[in-house]
Amino acid sequence: xxxxKTTLINLRRTPYKSLMAMVMIALTFFVIYGFSIFLLGSQQxxxxxEAQPKIIAFFNIKAEDADINEVKESLEQLSYVDSIKVISxxxxxxxxxxxxxxxxLLELVSADILPASIEIAAAxxxxxxxxxxxxxxxxxxxxxxxxxxxLEQLTQWISSIRIIGLVLSGILITLSLLIITSTISxxxxxxxxxxxxxxxxxxxxxxxxxxxxxxxxxxxxxxSMAGWGLMYAVFLYISPWLSxxxxxxxxxxxxxxxxxxxxxxxxxxxxxxxxxxSILAAKNLIKK
Numbered sequence: 001x002x003x004x005k006t007t008l009i010n011l012r013r014t015p016y017k018s019l020m021a022m023v024m025i026a027l028t029f030f031v032i033y034g035f036s037i038f039l040l041g042s043q044q045x046x047x048x049x050e051a052q053p054k055i056i057a058f059f060n061i062k063a064e065d066a067d068i069n070e071v072k073e074s075l076e077q078l079s080y081v082d083s084i085k086v087i088s089x090x091x092x093x094x095x096x097x098x099x100x101x102x103x104x105l106l107e108l109v110s111a112d113i114l115p116a117s118i119e120i121a122a123a124x125x126x127x128x129x130x131x132x133x134x135x136x137x138x139x140x141x142x143x144x145x146x147x148x149x150x151l152e153q154l155t156q157w158i159s160s161i162r163i164i165g166l167v168l169s170g171i172l173i174t175l176s177l178l179i180i181t182s183t184i185s186x187x188x189x190x191x192x193x194x195x196x197x198x199x200x201x202x203x204x205x206x207x208x209x210x211x212x213x214x215x216x217x218x219x220x221x222x223x224s225m226a227g228w229g230l231m232y233a234v235f236l237y238i239s240p241w242l243s244x245x246x247x248x249x250x251x252x253x254x255x256x257x258x259x260x261x262x263x264x265x266x267x268x269x270x271x272x273x274x275x276x277x278s279i280l281a282a283k284n285l286i287k288k
Contacts, residue, residue: 017183018219024179025223025274026230028172029266033231035165036262041250042158048249055128056145057135058115067140068116075120078134080127085119092117115142177277180219184212184281209279216278220270228263 059068068086075081087095092114120135122128132146243252 014183014187017186018215021176021179021183021219022223022226024172024176025219025270026226028169028176029224029227029270030230031165031172031227032169033228033262033266034234035169037231037235038165039162041246042162044250045246046155046158054122055120055131055135056117057120057141058117058143058145059140060142061113061115063116063140067138068118071118071135071138071140074138075118075131075134078131080123080130082121082123084121087117087119089114089116173273176223177273180216180274180277181281183219184216184278187215188212188281212278212281213275216274216276217271219278220272220274221267223274224267224270225263228259228266232259 057071059071072084072086075084120131122131128146132144135141135144239252242250
């Protein structure tokens with residue numbers, strides 16, 4: 001209890017340095033918490049697209065119902081085709097009307113100038129190329145959109161963002177540790193006489209180190225909770241937009257249990273790093 005009181009006194013003596021350390025840790029864990037949500041969400045998005053590999057083939061304008069049925073019946077014979085959905089010209093026009101709010105453009109477009117299409121779900125991602133080659137045989141088809149290309153691009157983007165996030169998190173953690181170390185070192189260097197007296201009267205290293213270790217723990221705990229609170233507020237603010245973008249893939253709202261587990265793990269990590277930084281700084285200086 002006395003060690004904790006000493007810790008609070010140390011915080012009051014250099015409030016700006018203590019605040020800077022807490023702000024840096026809060027910023028670090030704001031990024032880490034946000035990045036962890038991105039990792040979870042991106043993994044679910046990839047799993048969604050991998051579980052539902054699709055190809056969309058667009059017929060030429062002059063294709064008749066008989067031509068479309070010929071393609072459909074041929075594809076139904078393939079064992080690596082999971083399901084088939086035909087989108088007629090009228091279906092395409094109805095979808096266009098739902099998405100378009102410009103009256104002038106609505107007047108210029110009719111069902112006759114929109115192509116019919118067929119959406120094929122593959123049994124697995126490896127079958128997409130086989131279906132693609134099969135579709136090339138039909139002269140009625142003008143264009144083919146293969147989801148594998150989209151999946152590869154999406155995977156590349158997510159991998160790049162993951163690398164950037166890991167590097168940024170590593171840099172921020174390093175900066176936070178350096179700030180904690182320098183803050184603790186500064187406070188110890190300004191209390192040399194007090195520490196010398198304590199050593200002279202027989203105080204052991206554990207007694208002298210404890211207040212500084214507690215101080216590091218406080219930096220980590222307060223910074224982690226502040227970063228989590230900021231992240232959670234931002235997440236709640238953008239949740240409606242996220243729901244509209246990926247609501248079919250990820251269920252909203254996300255259970256509060258996930259965020260509580262995230263806070264517990266993050267705070268444990270913050271205590272570990274901040275405590276380790278304060279121990280190293282205090283032990284080295286006190287020995288000197």
